[in-house]
Structures are given as structure tokens and as C-alpha cells.
Amino acid sequence: MNFIKRAGLNVWAKKGRSLLLILVSAAILMFVLAGLLIRSAAVKATNQAKADVGATLTLSANRQAAFKKMNQSSSSTTKRSRPKLTLTPVKLSDATKIAKLSHVGSYNVTSSTSVNAKSYDTVSTSTGMGSSGGGPGGMKSAASSGDTQINGVSATSLTSDFSNQQSKIVKGRGITSTDRNTNHVVIEKELASQNDLSVGDTLTVKETSGSKDTVKLKVVGIYRASSSSSSSAGPMSTDPSNTMYTSYTLANTVKGSKYANTADSVTFNVTAPSQVSSVKKSGKALINTSKYTLSTDDASYQMVKSSMASVESFANKIVWLVAIAGTIILALIVILMIRERRFEIGVLLSLGEARWKIVAQFLTEMIMVLVVALVIAGAGGKLVGNQLGAQLTKQTAQTTQVTQTQSGGQNGGQPGGQSAGGHGGPGSRTQSTQQAKLAITVSAVDLAELGGFGLAIMFLSIMLASGGILRLQPKKVLIE
Amino acid sequence: MLKTKDLGYWYQTANEPLFKNVNLEFETGQSYAILGHSGTGKTTFLSLIAGLDQPKAGEITLDDRSLKQIGLTAYRRHHVAIVFQAYNLFTYMSPLNNLMTAMAITNASHAGDTDYARQILRNLGIGEDQMTRNVQRLSGGQQQRVAIARTMACDAQLVVADEPTGNLDEDNTRAVIAQFQKIAHDQHKCVIIVTHEPDVAAQCDHQFRLENKQFKALDPA
Numbered sequence: 001m002n003f004i005k006r007a008g009l010n011v012w013a014k015k016g017r018s019l020l021l022i023l024v025s026a027a028i029l030m031f032v033l034a035g036l037l038i039r040s041a042a043v044k045a046t047n048q049a050k051a052d053v054g055a056t057l058t059l060s061a062n063r064q065a066a067f068k069k070m071n072q073s074s075s076s077t078t079k080r081s082r083p084k085l086t087l088t089p090v091k092l093s094d095a096t097k098i099a100k101l102s103h104v105g106s107y108n109v110t111s112s113t114s115v116n117a118k119s120y121d122t123v124s125t126s127t128g129m130g131s132s133g134g135g136p137g138g139m140k141s142a143a144s145s146g147d148t149q150i151n152g153v154s155a156t157s158l159t160s161d162f163s164n165q166q167s168k169i170v171k172g173r174g175i176t177s178t179d180r181n182t183n184h185v186v187i188e189k190e191l192a193s194q195n196d197l198s199v200g201d202t203l204t205v206k207e208t209s210g211s212k213d214t215v216k217l218k219v220v221g222i223y224r225a226s227s228s229s230s231s232s233a234g235p236m237s238t239d240p241s242n243t244m245y246t247s248y249t250l251a252n253t254v255k256g257s258k259y260a261n262t263a264d265s266v267t268f269n270v271t272a273p274s275q276v277s278s279v280k281k282s283g284k285a286l287i288n289t290s291k292y293t294l295s296t297d298d299a300s301y302q303m304v305k306s307s308m309a310s311v312e313s314f315a316n317k318i319v320w321l322v323a324i325a326g327t328i329i330l331a332l333i334v335i336l337m338i339r340e341r342r343f344e345i346g347v348l349l350s351l352g353e354a355r356w357k358i359v360a361q362f363l364t365e366m367i368m369v370l371v372v373a374l375v376i377a378g379a380g381g382k383l384v385g386n387q388l389g390a391q392l393t394k395q396t397a398q399t400t401q402v403t404q405t406q407s408g409g410q411n412g413g414q415p416g417g418q419s420a421g422g423h424g425g426p427g428s429r430t431q432s433t434q435q436a437k438l439a440i441t442v443s444a445v446d447l448a449e450l451g452g453f454g455l456a457i458m459f460l461s462i463m464l465a466s467g468g469i470l471r472l473q474p475k476k477v478l479i480e
Numbered sequence: 481m482l483k484t485k486d487l488g489y490w491y492q493t494a495n496e497p498l499f500k501n502v503n504l505e506f507e508t509g510q511s512y513a514i515l516g517h518s519g520t521g522k523t524t525f526l527s528l529i530a531g532l533d534q535p536k537a538g539e540i541t542l543d544d545r546s547l548k549q550i551g552l553t554a555y556r557r558h559h560v561a562i563v564f565q566a567y568n569l570f571t572y573m574s575p576l577n578n579l580m581t582a583m584a585i586t587n588a589s590h591a592g593d594t595d596y597a598r599q600i601l602r603n604l605g606i607g608e609d610q611m612t613r614n615v616q617r618l619s620g621g622q623q624q625r626v627a628i629a630r631t632m633a634c635d636a637q638l639v640v641a642d643e644p645t646g647n648l649d650e651d652n653t654r655a656v657i658a659q660f661q662k663i664a665h666d667q668h669k670c671v672i673i674v675t676h677e678p679d680v681a682a683q684c685d686h687q688f689r690l691e692n693k694q695f696k697a698l699d700p701a
């Protein structure tokens with residue numbers, strides 16, 4: 001394999017030229033790698049988004065249908081009499097039917113309401129006063145607003161606030177299914193310390209509607225809310241600390257007897273994320289779809305998916321454009337290089353060297369260049385990829401914001417968006433404002449793929465240029 | 481060993497052949513000089529002998545096998561070694577590597593034998609430190625000696641040289657011709673040299689002059 005030795009001697013002897021080739025190749029490979037990295041990051045982000053949000057189904061009142069009905073009735077009335085939105089609470093019997101479907105794991109029943117503090121003082125912070133938090137809807141229907149938000153759940157661990165670690169139990173325990181039909185409550189740390197309450201203590205609240213009965217609650221746990229979970233606070237709550245978790249049965253009792261065995265919404269965990277749509281389909285067959293909806297909380301997934309799809313196609317274009325342009329550039333360089341080396345080729349031919357071995361020598365030289373260029377590109381491509389990725393996600397974030405303002409506006413435009421006595425499911429609709437972030441990492445697989453691309457580019461450019469070698473007549477070079 | 485049979489050659493652009501019906505015989509252990517005016521076709525003839533081009537008429541045989549039969553690439557690799565006026569060496573290598581490379585490509589019996597290559601270079605007056613520096617940092621005469629050393633290192637029985645002393649001074653010319661004589665007489669190879677200089681030609685065992693499309697043997701003076 002004398003041609004390998006010759007290639008080595010040549011690359012070493014002509015250091016300046018080799019360096020130039022290395023830099024050009026590294027620049028080309030860097031952009032190919034950046035494209036590859038962004039593409040794989042986009043794929044990863046899409047998959048992650050799918051895993052994050054795709055695996056739950058939510059059974060709730062069909063707002064759209066109810067809203068339509070309300071508009072119809074309001075248009076027939078002349079005066080500005082406040083139209084009434086009637087949302088039918090979800091029946092638990094429907095939920096248990098859906099829960100029996102295959103691929104459905106645990107499910108969480110949520111029923112929310114608000115009460116007024118009686119035996120304790122609510123937490124009020126200056127920051128929360130003005131804007132009344134991010135309370136959805138921000139409407140107060142006079143009869144049903146209290147200063148304490150009650151989130152009735154099947155189990156706190158099943159709520160998104162707790163499962164995504166935004167809220168954490170710090171003392172005692174969370175609400176579980178064993179708390180059904182009890183007066184057990186989990187209160188926020190701030191509220192507990194302000195009123196000197198601890199696990200085992202009791203507190204009393206006053207219902208906001210109907211008989212305005214007093215209800216006695218027993219503290220079984222204390223949790224810490226992160227400030228960002230304020231979105232789940234009721235409209236009147238001035239602070240997320242005024243949110244308590246109970247079993248959904250208690251929330252239903254507070255709401256009134258007609259709410260027994262109902263819920264604001266039920267969230268099902270689908271054990272096989274790939275089965276979500278089929279479960280959704282069979283679940284829909286079990287419910288009255290004019291009153292209820294069974295929805296995938298995949299708005300953010302869809303958003304991530306579509307923005308990542310464009311990122312991915314953009315990355316693909318980068319890869320191919322750069323690869324093609326790189327091949328052309330390198331081929332031109334190699335053609336020039338071979339012209340300059342025709343005497344060397346002539347000497348080789350006069351010694352009786354096979355033409356393919358001469359081509360092989362040039363290819364070997366390029367592969368040696370490639371190896372060094374790969375190392376440089378590996379380091380540089382991450383940088384370029386990060387820059388490009390940041391640029392791309394910035395654009396993505398802008399689109400995300402636009403879509404969110406749109407959907408937000410819609411919510412606000414629904415007067416009485418909260419069911420009578422209820423205040424939007426806690427965490428059932430936590431907007432997972434998950435930003436589609438591109439995690440740019442250079443893996444061995446990426447480098448291998450890049451190496452493949454580099455090899456293909458080198459091979460093609462040598463092949464394009466080797467026509468000259470294969471046609472070269474030694475006599476022409478050496479004698480004329 | 482090498483014979484030309486009714487050999488003829490002409491360039492497409494010319495309306496006359498450079499030479500035709502050439503019948504010559506070259507033997508191992510002998511050196512031959514080819515003289516002639518500029519443009520008579522000496523280099524062209526040599527390129528046919530060296531297997532760099534194909535004759536337009538007649539044929540060349542090596543030990544009664546035509547070059548066509550042997551194949552030009554195989555012929556160049558195994559049977560002939562070439563020395564030109566310029567462009568002889570791999571410019572990116574040392575003299576030593578030039579020899580080692582040529583031996584490897586031609587699959588010579590001493591391929592890979594560094595000591596053998598060093599010995600040949602030393603015999604031709606290339607010093608130890610000159611052997612390992614880049615050939616471009618050697619004088620023209622030294623480079624030509626490296627090219628001659630290369631033909632000695634390889635097994636080819638036929639050595640052809642086109643004006644190998646063209647750009648050398650008297651001393652170097654004498655040294656180079658002496659080496660060619662050694663190659664012919666000591667290594668028992670066949671050496672064919674094209675030259676302008678009658679002095680150089682006179683040192684060879686046989687002389688031909690290319691004139692009027694024919695090679696005329698000159699009686700040794």
C-alpha cells in the first residue's frame with residue numbers, strides 16, 4: 001500500500017496546502033454538522049413534547065357547544081342581559097367507564113370551588129393584589145367567589161402541579177384516594193405559618209352560596225407552591241397560598257347536593273402514549289359528545305411539532321445545500337490541485353503505477369485532511385449549531401407567544417368561563433408553556449454521520465476531479 | 481533483447497512521418513547514444529521505447545514479446561526505467577523516499593530495503609544528510625544523480641534517458657555518464673541515452689544518428 005505512504009508524505013510535506021484544505025473542509029463540515037445537530041435536536045424536542053403532553057386525556061364539559069348555545073340565546077334577546085353559560089358537570093359514571101378502557105391507567109377527578117376563610121386569615125401579598133394573578137377568566141360571579149380556593153382532586157400526586165414538581169408536599173402527606181368522603185385538607189406553607197397551623201390541626205371555612213354553612217377541615221399535609229403555579233388560583237384569591245387541596249368529594253359537597261358524583265374534569269393517564277388517539281376514539285363513543293369533550297391536551301405538542309417540523313426541514317436544507325456546495329468547492333480545489341500535480345502523476349505513470357492507485361492516493365490524502373477537519377468541525381459545529389438553534393427557537397418562541405395570546409383572548413371572551421361555583425380545574429389545564437428548546441449536543445452518532453457525509457463529499461469531489469488523472473497521458477506530461 | 485521492427489511514427493498534424501522502417505536491436509550490458517538535430521524525433525522515439533506511447537507503424541519487442549502483448553503499464557513497471565531532463569522526482573519527498581517509492585511501485589527485488597537504497601545514493605555521491613532532506617533542496621546535478629540512482633535501485637533491464645546531462649556542467653556530466661556506463665557494464669542493463677553532445681555520445685558503447693527519417697549507426701571513433 002505504497003499510495004498510503006505517499007499520501008502521508010505529501011500531506012506532511014505540503015503543510016500549507018494541507019492546512020488550507022483542512023480549514024475549507026472544516027468550514028464545510030461545520031455547517032453540515034450544525035444542520036445535522038439542529039435536525040436531531042428538533043426531532044428530540046418533538047419526541048419530548050409528545051412524551052410530555054401526549055399521554056393524557058381530559059374529560060370535561062363541552063365548552064364550545066355550550067358557548068354556541070349561549071350565543072344563540074343571547075342574540076335572540078334584545079337587551080344586554082347577561083347571557084348564561086350552562087356547563088354540565090362531568091358525571092363520574094362516565095369517567096369510570098372510560099377508565100376501564102385498555103391502556104388507561106390512573107385518572108384524576110378534579111372539582112373546584114371557593115370558600116371564605118372563617119377560623120384563619122388568608123394570605124395577602126402586595127404583589128398579588130392588583131392583577132389578581134393569572135386567574136383564568138378573571139370573572140366573578142357574585143355568589144360564588146370566596147377568598148379561599150378549594151381544589152378537589154382524586155390525589156394530589158396526580159395533578160400536574162405536583163407531578164411536574166411545581167408544588168411539593170413539605171409536611172404530612174398529600175390527598176389520596178383514601179381521603180374520599182373525608183374533610184382532610186392540604187394547605188399551603190405560607191398560610192400555615194401565618195395562622196400557626198400544622199398537620200393535625202383543624203380550620204373552618206364558610207360556604208359562599210346556598211345555606212352558607214360552616215365546614216370544618218382537618219389538615220393532613222402542608223405543601224409549598226411555587227410562585228408560577230398562581231395560574232391555578234381562583235380569581236379572588238390574592239395569593240396562591242390561599243389554595244387548598246381536598247378530595248373532590250369535599251369540593252362537591254361544598255358546591256351543593258346536585259354536584260354529588262360529578263367533576264369539573266377528569267384527567268386520564270394513557271399508559272401507551274402511542275395509543276392516545278385510539279383511546280380517545282373509543283372513549284368518545286362512551287360519552288354524550290354534545291355535552292362533554294374528551295380531549296388530548298396536545299395543543300403545546302402540536303405547536304412544538306409544527307415549529308420543529310419547520311426547523312427540521314430548514315436543517316435538512318442546510319445539510320444538503322452545504323453538502324452539495326461543499327462537494328463543488330472541494331472538487332474545484334482538487335481539480336486545481338491535480339493540475340498542479342500533473343508532473344508528479346506523470347512520474348508515477350512512467351514508473352508503471354496503476355491509475356486507480358493514484359486516485360486512491362489523492363483520496364487518502366483527503367481522508368487524512370478529513371479526520372483533522374472532523375475534529376475541528378466537531379468543536380465548531382456545536383458552536384454554530386447553538387447559535388443557529390438559539391436563533392431558530394427565538395423565532396419559535398415568537399410564534400408560540402402569538403398562539404398563546406390568541407387562545408388567551410378566547411378564554412377571556414367567555415364570560416362565566418367558570419362553572420357555577422367552580423373555578424377552572426386546578427392544573428387540569430395548566431398551560432404547559434413549555435418552550436421548544438433545542439438541546440444541541442454532539443454525540444458519537446452525529447460525528448459518525450458527519451464523517452459519512454465528509455467521506456461522501458471527499459469521494460465525490462475526487463471522482464469528479466479524477467477524470468483528469470485517468471485521461472492523463474504520461475508522454476504529454478513528461479515530454480511535451 | 482529489445483528490437484524495433486519496421487517502426488514508424490508521425491504526428492497527426494504533420495504530413496510526413498518523423499521516421500519509418502526503423503529496425504534496431506539493443507542488447508543488455510551495452511550503452512547506446514542517439515544523436516540528431518533538434519526536432520528530428522529523438523524524444524518521440526524514446527517515448528516509444530519507454531512504453532509511453534504506441535508506434536504508428538511496426539512494433540517493438542522485448543525478448544520477442546511485443547510491448548502490446550506485455551501491456552504498456554506492466555512494461556513500464558517491470559522492464560523500463562526512465563530518466564528525463566527534468567520532472568524526474570517526487571518533489572515532496574527526500575531522495576531516499578524517492579528510491580523507496582520507486583522500488584515499491586515497481587515491486588523491485590530490493591523493495592523496502594532502506595540500506596540498499598542508501599548504499600546506491602552514497603555510491604552516487606549523495607551525502608547522508610542530503611538523502612533525507614527534500615529533493616528540491618538539492619542542486620540540478622544532484623537531482624539528476626538521484627534519478628539515476630532510482631533506475632539502479634529498480635530491476636528494470638532497460639534504462640532510457642532523454643538528455644540527462646542537458647543542464648549539468650562538465651564535471652557533473654562526466655560523473656553522470658560514468659554512472660550510466662556502470663549501469664550497463666556492472667548491472668548488465670541496456671542503457672539508451674538521447675543527447676545533443678557528441679562528447680557524451682562518444683563515451684557510450686554505440687552511437688546512432690537520427691537523420692532523414694532513419695537511424696544511422698556511427699562507427700566508434
Ligand SMILES: Nc1ncnc2c1ncn2[C@@H]1O[C@H](COP(=O)(O)OP(=O)(O)OP(=O)(O)O)[C@@H](O)[C@H]1O
Nearest residue numbers: 480491493498516517518519520521522523524525
Ligand atoms: N504532440 C505533438 N504533436 C505534433 N507534433 C509534435 C508533437 N510533439 C513533437 N512534435 C514534433 O515532432 C518533431 C519531433 O519532436 P521531438 O521532441 O521528438 O524532437 P527531438 O529530436 O527530441 O528534438 P530536441 O532535440 O529539440 O529535443 C518536432 O518537429 C516536433 O515539433
Ligand SMILES: [Mg+2]
Nearest residue numbers: 522523524642
Ligand atoms: Mg528531445
